[in-house]
Ligand code: SF4
């Protein structure tokens with residue numbers, strides 16, 4: 388059985404977060420597992436330069452609560468790290484640490500924010516790839532605490548514990564992996580392999596305020612009021628899917644984990660702590676459409692052209708675009724050009740990874756849905 392621990396937390400207030408973190412550490416045995424001489428790395432989700440209230444990034448109050456707890460256990464070497472979208476440069480990282488509130492947390496607590504932009508090639512677990520390039524702080528850690536933000540996700544359906552480790556890959560090497568694994572199921576297997584390679588010891592999910600709709604950056608915050616944690620990320624992700632009403636949705640990461648025997652079904656989960664809150668009306672990402680053509684029987688030969696027609700695609704809102712080029716920078720297919728300060732997408736080579744949508748700082752890329760009467 389894998390314990391998935393739920394603790395209610397209505398606000399990002401240290402008076403609420405501190406006892407919640409105490410409970411998580413005690414329930415998951417972290418008090419015993421973590422030793423004072425360890426280097427502990429908090430792998431937060433810092434996708435881009437966003438304020439904490441935008442619900443795109445792991446909230447700094449939760450990081451602060453975890454750091455205070457680690458300090459109370461005598462740990463002195465604590466590092467906050469992530470490889471956000473965009474170039475993996477110290478200056479870029481500094482801006483994101485500042486905007487996300489992590490810099491303030493580091494200053495208040497004495498923890499470090501990682502500014503080392505080096506990485507190392509590490510032999511991959513899982514067998515689909517030989518190796519991954521992993522950012523140095525994760526290679527050098529004695530104990531990794533994975534701290535995802537619960538969000539919907541345009542490509543993978545959901546961003547939880549397994550998906551958060553995609554931020555182990557240095558900046559612009561992430562689009563290379565999108566290009567190498569354009570098929571969602573292959574990409575999901577790559578994410579699972581990556582997770583098993585980095586192998587964080589525990590995942591503590593910020594689901595106090597989550598993101599619904601067009602996550603992981605274009606959606607809207609929604610209070611879900613919990614911190615959900617486990618040493619088994621696959622069981623945890625199953626529970627997170629339940630929270631956001633996606634337990635029956637097609638999430639390749641979850642399906643592949645099950646197919647590979649990493650998740651043995653609901654009987655593997657031991658829910659502990661507070662009652663789990665679930666939100667059946669949580670808005671799914673627009674891209675998470677049902678593959679209705681799987682029911683098309685004899686017309687299956689039409690599947691590919693029809694799916695191309697009906698599947699959502701990124702669309703530039705010209706009025707909102709400021710011509711910053713971040714979408715073009717993150718596009719693995721190199722199919723975006725900025726001309727006269729406006730981005731343009733050449734759809735003929737678009738692989739629908741939605742990295743552009745994820746990285747646009749002003750939400751100028753929407754996910755355009757199929758409309759019957761647009762035909
Ligand atoms: S679409 Fe967004 S990311 Fe791309 S150039 Fe315009 S503002 Fe920048």
Ligand code: SF4
Nearest residue numbers: 718737738740741743
């Ligand atoms: S245009 Fe956007 S969705 Fe298409 S390949 Fe480029 S980043 Fe991915």
